[in-house]
Amino acid sequence: MKKIILGILAAGLLLFGGCSKKESGGTAAVDWNKTDFKGEQLNLLTWEQYADKSFVEPFEQKYNCKINATFFASGDDLLAKLKAGGGSTYDIISPSGDMAGYLVDAGMLEPVDVSHISAWNDIPAAFKRSDVQKDGLVYGVPYLWGPDYVMYNADVIKKPVESWNELWDPQYKGRLALHDDISNIYMIGKMLGRDAADEQALYDMSDADLAYAKDKLSTLNKSIRKYWSTGGELENLFMNKEIDIAVGWPSTLKNLQDQGMNMGWCIPKEGCTGWFDRLMIVKGSKHIQLATLWIDWCTSAQGEALGSIATTFSVSNPKAADYMNDDQKKVAMVSGMDQFFKTINFWSYVKNREAYNEIWTDVKTAK
Amino acid sequence: MKYGILAPVVIWLILFLIIPYFNLLMYSFWKNGAFAVEHVFTLGNYTKFFSVKRGSSAPVWVLLDTFRIALTVTVCAVVISYPLAYFINFGIKNAKFKKMFYMLAIIPLWISYVMKAYSWTIILGTHGLLNSFLMWARITDKPVGMFLYNDFSVIIAMVNIYVPFVLMPMYTSLEQIPKNLIDASEDLGCNSVRTFFKVVFPLSLPGVITGATYAFTLSMGDFLAPQLLGGATSSTKIANIVQLQFGTSNNWPYGAAIGVIILMLILILLALTGKMEKHFSKLDTEGEKA
Numbered sequence: 001m002k003k004i005i006l007g008i009l010a011a012g013l014l015l016f017g018g019c020s021k022k023e024s025g026g027t028a029a030v031d032w033n034k035t036d037f038k039g040e041q042l043n044l045l046t047w048e049q050y051a052d053k054s055f056v057e058p059f060e061q062k063y064n065c066k067i068n069a070t071f072f073a074s075g076d077d078l079l080a081k082l083k084a085g086g087g088s089t090y091d092i093i094s095p096s097g098d099m100a101g102y103l104v105d106a107g108m109l110e111p112v113d114v115s116h117i118s119a120w121n122d123i124p125a126a127f128k129r130s131d132v133q134k135d136g137l138v139y140g141v142p143y144l145w146g147p148d149y150v151m152y153n154a155d156v157i158k159k160p161v162e163s164w165n166e167l168w169d170p171q172y173k174g175r176l177a178l179h180d181d182i183s184n185i186y187m188i189g190k191m192l193g194r195d196a197a198d199e200q201a202l203y204d205m206s207d208a209d210l211a212y213a214k215d216k217l218s219t220l221n222k223s224i225r226k227y228w229s230t231g232g233e234l235e236n237l238f239m240n241k242e243i244d245i246a247v248g249w250p251s252t253l254k255n256l257q258d259q260g261m262n263m264g265w266c267i268p269k270e271g272c273t274g275w276f277d278r279l280m281i282v283k284g285s286k287h288i289q290l291a292t293l294w295i296d297w298c299t300s301a302q303g304e305a306l307g308s309i310a311t312t313f314s315v316s317n318p319k320a321a322d323y324m325n326d327d328q329k330k331v332a333m334v335s336g337m338d339q340f341f342k343t344i345n346f347w348s349y350v351k352n353r354e355a356y357n358e359i360w361t362d363v364k365t366a367k
Numbered sequence: 368m369k370y371g372i373l374a375p376v377v378i379w380l381i382l383f384l385i386i387p388y389f390n391l392l393m394y395s396f397w398k399n400g401a402f403a404v405e406h407v408f409t410l411g412n413y414t415k416f417f418s419v420k421r422g423s424s425a426p427v428w429v430l431l432d433t434f435r436i437a438l439t440v441t442v443c444a445v446v447i448s449y450p451l452a453y454f455i456n457f458g459i460k461n462a463k464f465k466k467m468f469y470m471l472a473i474i475p476l477w478i479s480y481v482m483k484a485y486s487w488t489i490i491l492g493t494h495g496l497l498n499s500f501l502m503w504a505r506i507t508d509k510p511v512g513m514f515l516y517n518d519f520s521v522i523i524a525m526v527n528i529y530v531p532f533v534l535m536p537m538y539t540s541l542e543q544i545p546k547n548l549i550d551a552s553e554d555l556g557c558n559s560v561r562t563f564f565k566v567v568f569p570l571s572l573p574g575v576i577t578g579a580t581y582a583f584t585l586s587m588g589d590f591l592a593p594q595l596l597g598g599a600t601s602s603t604k605i606a607n608i609v610q611l612q613f614g615t616s617n618n619w620p621y622g623a624a625i626g627v628i629i630l631m632l633i634l635i636l637l638a639l640t641g642k643m644e645k646h647f648s649k650l651d652t653e654g655e656k657a
Contacts, residue, residue, distance in 0.1 A: 076615030083617075174512050180602075224599035226516050241494050242515070354399075357616040364603045365429055 030289055032116060037065040042290050044069045045081060045090040047277065048231055049251045050144075052310035059297050065290060073229045074181045075099035075347075076357070082108060087284025091291045094143060096275035098183075098203075101131035101349035103280065104139045110281040111137035116292050119299045119317045124338065127316045131349065132278055140278030141295050144304070144313035147267055147274040147344050148183060151253045152245040153238060154264035161245070164191045164268045173223050177237050177246040180227035182356040183347060184363075186273045187247070188213035193270070195345050202273065203348045214359045218366035227364065231255075238263075254312040254331070267343070274344035308332045314340065391630075394623035404619055412624035426608055426625065433605040436522060437586040443526045444533045444582040445575060452537040452574075453567075469538060476531045484595045487524045491515040516598035524592045529585055533578035540574025541567070572647040580640045584633055605629060 042065060044051055051069035060067055070090070072078040075098040082090065082103075087110075095103060103109055114120045123142050132140030150161050156175075164187060167176060178184055189195065189202040194209065205213070225243045228234040231252045237243045238256050256263050279295045281288060297303045304315040305323030312331045315321075321334045333340045350356050395412055398405040416426050451472060459465045475483065490496045491514035498510040514520060544567060552562040590606035597603070605625065612622025 074615060076617060079617055080614040221599040225512075226598060227602060229594070240488070240492050242492060354616065354618065357611070361603065361608065361611060361616070364600060366600060 032289075034289075035063055037063045037287075037290055039065075040287055040290055041066045041068055042092065042287055042294055043067075043090045044092045044094075044294075045072060045078065045085075045282075046092070046094040047071065049249075049311045049313070050094050050277075050307070052307070054310050055298065055303055055306040059294060062297075063290065063293060067294075071230070074179075076353075079103075082282065087282045087286070090282050091285040091287050092294055093280050093282055094277045095140075095280065096277050096347050097129075097131065098275075098347040098349060100140055100278050100280070104132055104134050108283050109139045110283055110285060110288060111139055112141055112279075112281055112295060113292060114138050114141070117141055117296050117299060119296070119301065119304075119319070122301070122317050122319050123299070124316070124318070126338065126341065127276075129276075132280070140280045141299050142316035143277045143279045143299060144307055144311065144315060145274060145276040145341070145344075145346070146250050146313045147272045148179070148187070148247055148249065149265055149267045149272050150245065151248050151256075151263055151265040153241075153243075154262045156244040157264065160264060161266050162269055164270055166268075167223070167245070167247075168220060170223075172245055174225050175244040176220070176223045177226050177228050177234060177243045177248075178220070178224060179234075179247060180229045180364075182350070182353075182360045183273060184217055184247075185210070185213045185356055185359060186345070186347065188216050190273055190345060191270050199345050200348055202345060203350045204352070210355060210359050214362055214366075217363040221363070221366060250313060250331075251311040272344060274346055276346040308334075388630075391623050391626055394620050395627045396624075397620045399618045399620050409620075412621045413628075415621060416625060416628060426605070429603065429608060430605045430628070433587060436518060436525075436604065437583050439522055440525045440529060440586040441579050441582040443522070444530050445579050447526065448530055448533040448537055448578060449575065452534050452541055456538060456541040472534055473531050475527070480528060480591060481595070483528055484524050484592055487520060487527070487596060488515060491520050491523070516596065516601070518597070518601045520596040521592050521601060521604075524596050525586045525589060528592070529582045532581040532585065536577040536581070537571065537574040540571045540577075544570045569647065573644045576640050576644050576647070580637065583636070587629065587633065 044067060046069060048071040051067070051071075056067050056069075059065075070081065072081055075096055078093060078095055078099055079102070082093065086108075093103075120141070127142040128138075129142075132138065150164075150167070152161060166172075185205070186202045189205050189209065192209065192212075194201045194205065226233075226237060228237060228246070228248075231249060234246055234248050234252050235255050238246070238252075238261060239259065250265075253263050253265055279298060281291045281295070285291055298307060299317055301317055301319035302323050304317045304320035305328075307313065308315050308320060309324065309328050314332045314337055315334060318334070318337065321329055324332070324334065329335060394404065396408055396410070398407045398409045398411065418425060455465060455468045455472065459468055488495070492498070493510045493512050493515070495515070497514055498507075501507045501511065502509075548566055548570075549562055552566045553559075557565060588606050590604065590610050593602050593604045593607055609622050609625050609629070612618045612625065616622075
């Protein structure tokens, strides 16, 4: 018996030893012209929209590699998955502004060598935000972005929606869906106009404002049919006619329109918040070269165009326009994108995230 | 050497039971820092759980709400399973059919949980099967929204999912009742109703208790059904709050503390039902002696 146990232990040690040996493998000089990554796998941890085969397959073919995608449903979900998996499980992440700065500060990223990102100089300076730069190193490359806006079934709601306040209209009782996320609290801050002087104010709201947001959102509960957690879930809610109106993303709107639904949308007059996604490499990633090539491809004119066409999100590389038709450019608001970029208050890292999260749980358990 | 054969079991228990529970207990007394857990002793996680906040439910109220749901699910599952188990055992004489019916009742266990939960959205939805039927039968003229995305749909899905777990121990305990006891009861002049309440039901109680315990503990810990089928304020049960702490809220120590509290509750419950089961099994043997 003892022998068996010893055997098991020895086998375990060998296993662990084997692993650690692999990890500490030396870094040979990198050949950036290499195109054959046979047997290598690149693991993405992304929003569900960012693994469309229209841009995944060309990359897989060009570099003879395999791309695996795991999806996250919110910034916090990303963090939880990243903490559990880390660089041995994921190579690339695409956080929005609410998490990006935190990940940089927490030291969970590898810097990106922008000399190998061919589109770097085409990306407007305003897009290269300081929250993902530290000690002269760049940790995130601007990718796609867009608004959190109001969308509705135009067959049911004939009058265009103009203000966030209309969500509280009793006529939508039981017909409304919101994202199961603290971004609803930003929305209340936006309605209060708290960001008039300082954009960041929405992400550092006072206790009084947070209490107000809790009460205000709690009164919305009776109108809520469901809090959605993925774009796909929201799509189903609209398709099954469970809801008529929601706060959501342009990609969902596009999918619903593709399926023949008559949808309306608006950015309410108070303005809106939105997300701005950067591509990043996870600390300890074992495929840094391939990851860098992936970022290079995704942010290239063609890569961003394909991403935008698949999602209707806006681009950060203006040259993507060369690969899009007029319709696609219009949907993604490529012309005048600098102006559009300025109208959105992009999610930023919330220092007191725990308080925001607690307020959000309180709203969902309000009696 | 004699105990050597126990070694794999002991190693298993230490690795997958004792260490994890000990870990959970340790975490529940640690502090949540900005970037990582700080190994500083605190009771804060426990006091936080019981503190009441204005205008919303303290977690302890969510726990009680979950308790209520779990109890409802348990009662429904027992009420549905018992007649079914009774019917399969006593109603069907042919052994082959008996086996077939039992399998039919158990088959839902082989279907994925998520699929069962989602199926209910198709049945209970605004334009789902149930509403189509009600409108066809002219019971309503407009689809009814109240079937889905509230406690009702959460309970219905859980009952559906947990009935097989309740049925199995019930069936087993009914099956083990010696037929001659029932014959004797009838020979001594009891009608079938009296035989049921005097003989069959008391002897099947251990199975009922085991089944009910399964249903209760499983629905206490269920976070998927509320998340998929719950509405605005019915989608957050105690297990969802625990899940939140390990996921979005990223407060492992607090999540661990809630976990410990639920664990304690369940252990107390198991001790009670274990005692009850023993009590009724004792009745069994006494009955046989008499």
